[in-house]
Amino acid sequence: MSEAEMTGTEHMGGIGQLSVVTTVTEGIRVLALAGEIDHHTGDTLRHALDASGTARPRIVVDMRQVTFMDSSGINVFIAAHQVLSEAGGWLRLAAVGESVMRTLTLVGVDAVIDCRATLRQALTG
Numbered sequence: 001m002s003e004a005e006m007t008g009t010e011h012m013g014g015i016g017q018l019s020v021v022t023t024v025t026e027g028i029r030v031l032a033l034a035g036e037i038d039h040h041t042g043d044t045l046r047h048a049l050d051a052s053g054t055a056r057p058r059i060v061v062d063m064r065q066v067t068f069m070d071s072s073g074i075n076v077f078i079a080a081h082q083v084l085s086e087a088g089g090w091l092r093l094a095a096v097g098e099s100v101m102r103t104l105t106l107v108g109v110d111a112v113i114d115c116r117a118t119l120r121q122a123l124t125g
Contacts, residue, residue, distance in 0.1 A: 037073030094122035
């Protein structure tokens with residue numbers, strides 16, 4: 001599989017929705033999110049982060065186009081981090097916008113899940 005080859009896409013259109021585009025770069029699943037992460041879109045994110053049956057899963061979530069995240073998103077990310085870590089893998093968040101990063105920092109998620117300033121840093125670090 002070539003670098004950054006598209007392997008699947010999920011899209012939910014409309015205001016207040018979340019789109020997820022999944023690619024693979026050097027064996028790392030990259031989820032590019034756009035929109036809002038809340039109780040309406042949490043299942044979309046949960047499904048995208050599912051790595052069942054994958055040995056040592058590595059996932060980077062590109063948050064550059066996420067405009068809002070509530071506690072639903074925090075819960076999904078914490079649960080995914082735990083599952084991926086237990087499977088010998090990891091989860092990294094990349095390019096988190098200022099308002100979403102404030103939320104992550106307030107609840108201490110940035111101390112649990114590796115947050116990188118850029119997608120490139122998340123892929124190489």
